[in-house]
Every structure is written in C-alpha cells, then in structure tokens.
Amino acid sequence: MKNIQCSFWYFFMMGLFFLLTGCQTDKLPEVQNSKHYELTSSNTKSSYTIFIAYPENYQSNKPYKVIYMLDGDDYFEEAANALRKTLHNNIVLVGIGYNSKNKRGRDYSYPSDADFKGSSGGAKKFLKFLTEELNPFLTNQIGLQHQESILYGHSLGGYFALYTMFQQSQNHFFDAFIAASPNLMWADAYLFKLEESYFQTTNILPKKLYLSVGDLEGVSQNLFYQAFYRKLEDREYAQFDFSVARFSNSTHRNTPIKAFKNFLNEI
Numbered sequence: 015m016k017n018i019q020c021s022f023w024y025f026f027m028m029g030l031f032f033l034l035t036g037c038q039t040d041k042l043p044e045v046q047n048s049k050h051y052e053l054t055s056s057n058t059k060s061s062y063t064i065f066i067a068y069p070e071n072y073q074s075n076k077p078y079k080v081i082y083m084l085d086g087d088d089y090f091e092e093a094a095n096a097l098r099k100t101l102h103n104n105i106v107l108v109g110i111g112y113n114s115k116n117k118r119g120r121d122y123s124y125p126s127d128a129d130f131k132g133s134s135g136g137a138k139k140f141l142k143f144l145t146e147e148l149n150p151f152l153t154n155q156i157g158l159q160h161q162e163s164i165l166y167g168h169s170l171g172g173y174f175a176l177y178t179m180f181q182q183s184q185n186h187f188f189d190a191f192i193a194a195s196p197n198l199m200w201a202d203a204y205l206f207k208l209e210e211s212y213f214q215t216t217n218i219l220p221k222k223l224y225l226s227v228g229d230l231e232g233v234s235q236n237l238f239y240q241a242f243y244r245k246l247e248d249r250e251y252a253q254f255d256f257s258v259a260r261f262s263n264s265t266h267r268n269t270p271i272k273a274f275k276n277f278l279n280e281i
Contacts, residue, residue, distance in 0.1 A: 060121075229264060
C-alpha cells in the first residue's frame with residue numbers, strides 16, 4: 015500500500031511539473047532598450063507580438079530610420095544585438111512575430127501556391143495590417159517618428175518584400191526593402207510576372223532595394239536570383255537605388271543575419 019501511495023504522489027508531482035512548465039510563455043528576447051506589445055489584426059484575424067529595439071539616447075521627438083523585420087520571432091534578438099554593436103544611433107528595429115500559431119506561409123505570400131501545404135495567398139491582408147494597423151500604432155500610440163521605413167524579409171519574407179515593392183493595387187509606406195534569399199520560385203515565379211507588369215506601367219521606381227543570396231543555397235535558388243537581379247539591372251529604372259550581394263560559404267539558414275549586417279554596413 016505504501017508503494018502505491020508513493021507512486022501516486024510521484025506521478026502527481028511529475029504531472030503538476032509538466033503542467034506548470036507547459037503553461038509558460040515563450041521566452042522573450044533579451045535585448046537592451048527594448049519593449050514588446052501584442053497587437054491583434056482586424057485584417058488577418060491573427061495576433062502578433064511586436065518587438066521594438068531603441069538606440070541608446072533615444073529621443074521621442076526625433077525621426078529615425080525604422081526597420082520592420084519579418085520573422086521577428088526568429089531574428090529580432092540576434093539582429094538587435096548586432097545593430098547595437100554598430101555605430102548606428104539613428105535606427106529603430108521593429109520585429110514582427112506571432113503571438114500564437116505562426117502564419118508566415120499565409121501572410122507573406124500572394125498568390126496561393128498549390129504546392130504549399132497549408133494556407134497561403136494572404137499577403138494583401140497582411141500588407142493592410144502593416145499599413146493600416148501596425149504603422150499607425152507605432153506612430154500614434156507609441157510615438158515613433160519615421161525618417162525612413164525599411165522592410166526586411168528572408169526567404170518567403172524576402173518574397174513579400176519584393177511583392178510589396180512591385181504590386182500596384184495597395185498603398186504602403188515603405189521607402190526601402192531588404193530581400194534576403196527571397197523565394198523567387200513561389201507560384202511559378204510570380205514575381206517575374208509582377209515586375210513585368212510594373213515595368214509596363216512605368217520605368218520610375220523611387221525605392222531602395224538590397225537583394226542577397228548565399229552561394230550554397232542550391233542551384234535553383236542561385237539561378238533565379240541571378241535572373242531576377244539581371245532583369246532589374248537591364249530595366250534601368252529611374253530613381254531606383256539597387257545593390258546586391260552573394261555570400262560565400264553561406265546556406266539558406268545563415269544568410270538572414272549576414273544580409274542584415276551587410277545592409278547596416280552599406281547605409
């Protein structure tokens with residue numbers, strides 16, 4: 015009987031331990047001079063965690079370059095700490111993550127791709143979230159003044175950055191784009207068609223674009239990257255500030271922060 019009681023209390027305490035630890039929230043990034051907020055979108059019906067890293071001696075009445083970083087759950091902490099090691103004191107980093115289930119496949123893509131397992135094609139609604147909800151929240155409620163708005167994305171996030179720049183159906187507030195290892199193969203290379211449609215409308219592109227890839231990301235990724243940047247070079251868009259980088263000994267997994275750091279060195 016005593017052994018049964020001991021076994022009962024053992025399993026009870028173990029169950030209680032896993033219950034309590036299982037209810038803990040994900041660890042928040044450890045970044046100096048940073049804050050985080052929860053924001054639920056009426057456009058996407060999803061809840062997002064917004065991370066903000068301020069420079070030292072931040073002044074609320076001063077405009078800053080603001081980098082909006084997609085996949086903030088993955089990259090914000092490392093990017094913010096990398097930014098702090100530079101001499102830049104005029105940049106605010108805003109990481110966009112998910113408060114619950116990650117919906118990047120849905121949010122960062124348009125159109126839907128039949129080869130993708132899961133929901134996709136929701137980039138229009140996500141762009142409305144950024145433009146109509148997140149930007150006003152940062153400007154009006156947080157008091158963040160924008161000197162320049164920069165959108166950073168990696169992989170499918172890089173696809174979204176390029177999609178935002180070339181689509182013409184929605185207004186947005188971004189001045190510059192960082193497309194690190196963008197998924198240019200999405201939906202039968204839809205971005206090539208989107209860029210063609212833009213060029214047929216105008217040869218003026220008053221934006222900045224930083225485009226990058228790793229040399230070890232695979233043959234297809236590198237071929238699509240080369241084809242896309244050469245197409246942009248041939249266009250000779252007016253007012254277009256365009257730079258590219260191809261990282262040596264770099265796979266898809268280690269290009270996100272390399273691209274971010276390299277971009278910081280260029281501005």
